Amino acid sequence: MSTPLATLTRAQKAAAILVAMGKPSASKLLKFFKQEELKALIEGARLLRTIPQGDLEKIVAEFEAEFTEGAGLLDSADKMDTILNESLSPEEVDAIMSGAKPVVAPEPPQIWNDLERLDPARIGAFLAVEHPQTxxxxxxxxxxxxxxxxxxxxxxxxxxxxxxxxLSMTTIQEAASRIVENQLRSRVLAENTGKDISAGQSRVASLLNEMDKEHLEEVMQDLEATGATDLDGIRARLFSFEDIVLLTQKARVALFDGLSTELVTLCLRGADAALTEAVLSSIGARSRRMIESELGQASDGIAAADIADARRTVASTAIRMSVEGAFELPSAQNAA
Structure with missing residues (x-):
């Protein structure tokens, strides 16, 4: 059933032209309509039926526009809905039809990312004097x-x-959430500005972790002799390949679970018996046999620098996993 041309409103005629233009062009034009105009277009399009080609040409002529040859329109309301849905968000379409202003989604607050850069103990000290619900x-x-x-x-x-x-927490009122965020900004982040040294400790630890065990210990002794403070925070972030023997069995299994046999084999070149056994006892029987077979062959042509790089890769992986909470480094346990 077609819609008589004489009964079409201006909004319906405009909707007909937009549908005829197709989604790419119509989507661009929709951005220039006011809210009330978009609402009128949507309501007009929903009342449209099939528009014959001849009537469509007359509509185009009324608007003094050009229209390339086509086959007429079918299901105008559905096509208009498709154009709108691909051009506007569901919230914007609902807002237009309800007469409300389009809802603009607020940007997620950055405070939570900022808090996660601090020492967990700093956050814990704040929470310890707050209500448990907070x-x-x-x-x-x-x-x-x-x-x-x-x-x-x-x-x-x-x-x-x-x-x-x-466990029993339900939806949090936005106003309550904002109050808590403001308190965190003023009492934790603001107080922490210029005082948090964890970033500096991490930078120093990253530098020291690049050194071999002997040089690392030498630098730490020099720092202690000069009266440097917060060395415990640095020690808690130190880890070398040789420290693997100090990890728990569970931690070693987690560490080597995702590492290739080639990397593990390279790490164990020249390692002492205790360290080698600590590593091999943390991997599967099949992988262990493969690595032992490789270690039984001559290591001529393997550069010492490659072995050192491989060991640093394993140590860096252990540090990253500890930061992610997979396990605790032995240096952190001793510092505590």
Whole structure:
């Protein structure tokens, strides 16, 4: 059934032309319509039926526009909906039809990323004097690995209370969330500005981790002799390939689970028996046989620098996994 030309409103005629233009061109034009005009177009398009080619040409003539030869229009309402849905978000379409202003999604707050750059103990100290419900809200917004480290800094009674509240937590009112965020900015981030030395400790530790064990210990002794402070924070971030023997069996299994046999073999070239066994006991039987077979062959032609690079790769992987919460470095345990 077609829609009589004489009964078409101006909005319906405009909608007919937009549908005839096709989605690419029509989508560009929709951005220039006002909200009330878009609403009129949508309502007009939903009342349209088949428009014969002859009537369409007359509509185009009324608007003094040009229209290339086509086959007429079918299902104008559905096509207009397709154009709108591909040009505007669902919230914008709903806002237009309801008469409300289009909703602009707010940018996600950056405060949670900023908090995750701090020492978990710093966040834990703040939460320890707050209401458990506030602590539950904050921990629920942080990345799980970081939130877990923060949770471990709390006392056991509060820790359990906070977890129970997180389990039963429902939707948080936006106003309450904003209040908590503002408090964190003023009492944690602002206070921390210029005082947080964790970034500096990480930079120094990254530098020291590039050294071999002997030189690393020498530098640390020099720092201690000069009265440098916060050395415990640096030690907690230090890890070398030789420290693998100090990791727990569970940590070693997790570390070597994702490493190639070629890398592990290269790392073990020239390693002592205790270190070699600590590594081989952490991998599967098949991989162990392959590595032992390779180690039994001559290592002529393998550069010492390549072995050192491979060992640093393993050490860096261990440091990254500890930061992600997979396990704790032995240096961090000793510092604690």
């Amino acid at each position: 602590a539950a809200l904050i921990l629920s917004r942080l990345a799980p690995p970081f939130a877990a480290n923060v949770l471990l800094t709390l006392g056991k009674p509060m820790r359990g209370d906070v977890i129970r509240r997180m």
